[in-house]
Amino acid sequence: MKLITAILKPFKLDDVKNALQAFGITGMTVSEASGFGRQGGHTEVYRGAEYTVDLVPKVRLEVLVDSKEADAVIDVIVKAASTGSIGDGKVWSSPVDAIVRVRTGERGTDAI
Amino acid sequence: MGTRERRDRSDSIDRELSSSFLASAKAHLSNPESVALGAVGGYGRGELAPGSDLDLLILHDGSIDSNALNEFVNAFLYPLWSSGRAVDNSVRTRSETRDVASEDIRVALGLLDLRFVAGNKDLVSAVDEDSRESWRKNQKKYLPKLKQSLEERAERSGELAFLLEPDLKEARGGLRDITALHAIGASGVLPVALERVAPSHALLSNVRDALHELSGKSRDQLLLTEQDRVAEHMGFADADILMLEIAKAARAVDYLLDLTWHRIDQQAGQSWLSKRSRKNSPEIAKGLVLADEEIAIKSDYLISQDSEIGLRAAAAAAQRGLPISIDACIAMAENFKQLSNPWPRTAREDLVALIGGGSQMIRVFEALDQEGLIEKWIPQWSHVRFLPQRNVLHRHTVDRHMLETAVKAAALTRTVKRPDLLLVAALFHDIGKGFPAKDHSEYGEELIRPLALRIGFDQQDSDVLALMVREHLLLSEVATRRDLDDPATIKLVVDKVKDPDALQLLHALSIADGQATGRTAWSDWKATLVKTLVDRCLAAMSGTKPVAQPDLIPTKSLNGDLSVTISQGDGIYEIDVVSRDQVGLLSIVAGVLSISRLEVRAARTKTTEDIAVFRWTVALDPNATLPSEEKLLELIRKGIHGELDLGRKIDERIDNYRRYPGIPTPPPVVSVMNDIATSATVIEVRMHDRPGVLYSVAKAISRNGVDIRAAIVSTLGAEAFDTLYVTDVQGNALSEGQARLLANQVENLLNTYL
Numbered sequence: 030m031k032l033i034t035a036i037l038k039p040f041k042l043d044d045v046k047n048a049l050q051a052f053g054i055t056g057m058t059v060s061e062a063s064g065f066g067r068q069g070g071h072t073e074v075y076r077g078a079e080y081t082v083d084l085v086p087k088v089r090l091e092v093l094v095d096s097k098e099a100d101a102v103i104d105v106i107v108k109a110a111s112t113g114s115i116g117d118g119k120v121w122s123s124p125v126d127a128i129v130r131v132r133t134g135e136r137g138t139d140a141i
Numbered sequence: 142m143g144t145r146e147r148r149d150r151s152d153s154i155d156r157e158l159s160s161s162f163l164a165s166a167k168a169h170l171s172n173p174e175s176v177a178l179g180a181v182g183g184y185g186r187g188e189l190a191p192g193s194d195l196d197l198l199i200l201h202d203g204s205i206d207s208n209a210l211n212e213f214v215n216a217f218l219y220p221l222w223s224s225g226r227a228v229d230n231s232v233r234t235r236s237e238t239r240d241v242a243s244e245d246i247r248v249a250l251g252l253l254d255l256r257f258v259a260g261n262k263d264l265v266s267a268v269d270e271d272s273r274e275s276w277r278k279n280q281k282k283y284l285p286k287l288k289q290s291l292e293e294r295a296e297r298s299g300e301l302a303f304l305l306e307p308d309l310k311e312a313r314g315g316l317r318d319i320t321a322l323h324a325i326g327a328s329g330v331l332p333v334a335l336e337r338v339a340p341s342h343a344l345l346s347n348v349r350d351a352l353h354e355l356s357g358k359s360r361d362q363l364l365l366t367e368q369d370r371v372a373e374h375m376g377f378a379d380a381d382i383l384m385l386e387i388a389k390a391a392r393a394v395d396y397l398l399d400l401t402w403h404r405i406d407q408q409a410g411q412s413w414l415s416k417r418s419r420k421n422s423p424e425i426a427k428g429l430v431l432a433d434e435e436i437a438i439k440s441d442y443l444i445s446q447d448s449e450i451g452l453r454a455a456a457a458a459a460q461r462g463l464p465i466s467i468d469a470c471i472a473m474a475e476n477f478k479q480l481s482n483p484w485p486r487t488a489r490e491d492l493v494a495l496i497g498g499g500s501q502m503i504r505v506f507e508a509l510d511q512e513g514l515i516e517k518w519i520p521q522w523s524h525v526r527f528l529p530q531r532n533v534l535h536r537h538t539v540d541r542h543m544l545e546t547a548v549k550a551a552a553l554t555r556t557v558k559r560p561d562l563l564l565v566a567a568l569f570h571d572i573g574k575g576f577p578a579k580d581h582s583e584y585g586e587e588l589i590r591p592l593a594l595r596i597g598f599d600q601q602d603s604d605v606l607a608l609m610v611r612e613h614l615l616l617s618e619v620a621t622r623r624d625l626d627d628p629a630t631i632k633l634v635v636d637k638v639k640d641p642d643a644l645q646l647l648h649a650l651s652i653a654d655g656q657a658t659g660r661t662a663w664s665d666w667k668a669t670l671v672k673t674l675v676d677r678c679l680a681a682m683s684g685t686k687p688v689a690q691p692d693l694i695p696t697k698s699l700n701g702d703l704s705v706t707i708s709q710g711d712g713i714y715e716i717d718v719v720s721r722d723q724v725g726l727l728s729i730v731a732g733v734l735s736i737s738r739l740e741v742r743a744a745r746t747k748t749t750e751d752i753a754v755f756r757w758t759v760a761l762d763p764n765a766t767l768p769s770e771e772k773l774l775e776l777i778r779k780g781i782h783g784e785l786d787l788g789r790k791i792d793e794r795i796d797n798y799r800r801y802p803g804i805p806t807p808p809p810v811v812s813v814m815n816d817i818a819t820s821a822t823v824i825e826v827r828m829h830d831r832p833g834v835l836y837s838v839a840k841a842i843s844r845n846g847v848d849i850r851a852a853i854v855s856t857l858g859a860e861a862f863d864t865l866y867v868t869d870v871q872g873n874a875l876s877e878g879q880a881r882l883l884a885n886q887v888e889n890l891l892n893t894y895l
Contacts, residue, residue, distance in 0.1 A: 039622070039670060040623045040624045042621075042622075043622060061666040062666075063666060086666050086667075086669050086670050112626075114626060
């Protein structure tokens with residue numbers, strides 16, 4: 030089992046959500062995040078004054094999947110989230126030892 | 142579910158406890174008559190809900206040694222604890238009880254409901270008499286503590302009537318407040334009309350019983366997930382109707398509690414309950430006086446002939462952070478006279494001043510609403526009153542959410558050019574809610590247009606308000622769902638909003654709406670996204686545009702060097718002043734009007750060649766008489782010749798103004814920009830209105846040898862927005878450095894006056 034984590038541009042969330050649902054993923058966790066990657070924040074010019082935006086708003090999306098599906102899910106996310114410009118974000122997967130569905134007590138892949 | 146069931150429940154527990162108490166006493170004490178069992182709190186009142194705690198008081202006469210007492214108490218309580226019942230108990234003698242009660246108001250309150258259950262009846266009766274007597278005798282000590290504890294609790298738990306998931310017991314207007322009303326009545330300080338809240342008491346208790354029964358828990362918070370089941374169980378058509386009934390019940394409790402504290406305050410004459418106090422003041426606005434820290438109606442004033450008195454009182458109260466007296470609210474409702482259509486300018490401004498009063502405004506608004514005045518002025522309000530909303534983001538009913546939005550908007554008035562439109566849009570942005578077949582933003586636009594015209598806004602302002610209501614979710618939605626780097630996104634917003642001033646209004650409304658909704662709806666994260674969107678749209682609109690300079694032609698030719706004409710409008714006067722231009726003329730004329738107690742509501746001034754034309758719209762202070770044209774002429778002439786100490790007189794007015802209570806307001810903001818079209822520097826001053834604003838600003842500018850070529854002055858509710866077009870003596874715009882320095886000076890000056 031894997032935990033797929035994606036950091037995305039906020040406006041891409043709907044597209045990614047729809048693509049994941051179309052793929053058959055029914056549950057996910059979304060939270061507000063902010064940070065910067067290679068773009069290192071950016072500079073805005075407004076009314077002649079220049080100011081640096083250090084932390085760029087992003088969303089963080091987390092999905093638990095069966096290991097077999099992990100690569101395919103990553104592809105779905107990357108495809109849906111891509112704009113081709115800097116700051117599109119990152120996706121990674123990490124191994125998960127155990128999953129329990131709180132309501133039923135189901136464990137492992139049954140709980141996904 | 143009902144009073145009888147609650148009584149039966151507590152009777153059956155009485156029987157159960159009584160037998161085990163007596164058995165334990167018999168088994169462990171040499172003299173079983175030395176102890177007694179009393180019920181206190183809700184159990185004492187015989188109002189046990191299925192999940193309520195049992196509040197028990199075990200009394201003893203002090204003759205038992207501590208080991209025996211311990212054994213007896215354990216023998217009695219252990220089976221109770223083992224059965225899983227929530228028990229709150231204390232073991233005391235009569236004198237210990239007295240001591241604890243005198244220190245702890247919660248104990249004192251609980252003892253007022255003391256009821257005999259088992260054992261030595263005399264012990265319970267003695268403690269009961271002690272507690273009631275002490276409560277009556279020490280009312281001056283207890284009641285302020287009670288008031289404070291209720292206020293702290295309301296702060297923590299919110300208001301029952303306006304919360305979507307309220308706590309039936311702890312929230313303001315809930316069961317605990319009803320208990321407090323009974324306690325006030327028991328203190329004998331004054332009779333409390335408890336029969337007025339009897340239906341509320343029954344309803345709230347029944348809802349709590351149903352909630353405990355259905356959830357199997359002792360929790361008193363009515364969560365959204367429980368509301369449908371509780372409504373069905375109680376025979377309501379749906380949860381919305383249940384919540385509406387709860388809201389009405391809570392408002393009745395809240396109102397009686399307010400009224401009761403108010404009467405106590407009044408009865409105490411000056412009061413040990415409130416910090417400050419003041420005798421009747423002179424009229425603070427027509428027909429209104431300040432009495433005992435409240436806005437009251439002047440005696441003998443004919444309310445029925447004044448359609449504007451209600452809004453005037455509301456504005457005065459909200460701007461001073463004081464309540465309107467309940468007697469005044471009742472009198473205004475009974476002698477109600479409808480406003481003309483459209484409303485007069487003064488009524489519109491009073492509405493804006495009411496909305497702009499910040500958090501203090503809510504109580505004023507609620508009092509008027511409770512007496513039905515709000516619905517009489519704004520019939521559209523009826524539909525949103527106590528209207529619940531099924532939305533996980535929201536905490537409050539629709540009406541309260543809009544009030545909370547207005548409170549947040551009041552802190553943002555410096556960020557926009559039209560604080561009045563911001564405040565009005567904040568108060569009505571969700572007015573279209575509650576019609577499931579319609580989109581609330583679109584329907585809100587349909588409702589706000591005629592309402593805005595009726596309130597007295599012109600067509601153009603009504604269009605802006607309509608845009609704000611229709612698009613109040615636009616910025617949040619676009620900022621979080623569209624690519625802000627895509628020019629099409631910026632174009633989408635610019636095409637819809639078009640005007641930079643309107644965009645800034647919409648930005649402020651989005652912030653206020655988000656903040657009022659709750660932390661889940663508005664975070665720094667979202668604020669950053671929305672701000673980025675707004676900044677980019679403003680850049681695309683190429684910045685903000687200054688107001689066009691006023692176009693004024695002398696209404697009559699200038700005879701001699703100075704002329705003054707006064708004409709009367711609707712409770713408001715127009716004063717035209719034409720004069721040969723003179724350095725510092727604007728500050729002199731503004732100062733003369735101020736010391737003549739004419740409050741500037743609007744002004745346009747323009748100097749062409751050497752003739753200066755001023756058109757003032759002013760309101761007369763209710764304690765002053767209108768000066769004649771000749772008198773004003775003479776004062777202005779004296780001012781020009783330096784024979785009038787305007788500075789001192791205006792300082793006196795400001796001091797006098799400061800003697801009355803006020804509300805916290807955002808600090809003044811002075812901004813400058815160069816206007817290419819008129820080659821003048823534009824100075825914008827945004828601040829809370831007070832006497833002599835324009836005098837101070839104009840004087841500070843003239844003192845720097847800067848010429849004021851034109852000015853547009855507006856008072857929007859309680860906010861002043863002044864735009865001054867200035868040049869150096871050669872008639873050129875100021876350099877950027879000069880302009881900034883001047884703006885700083887003016888801002889510092891205004892700040893020192895606050």
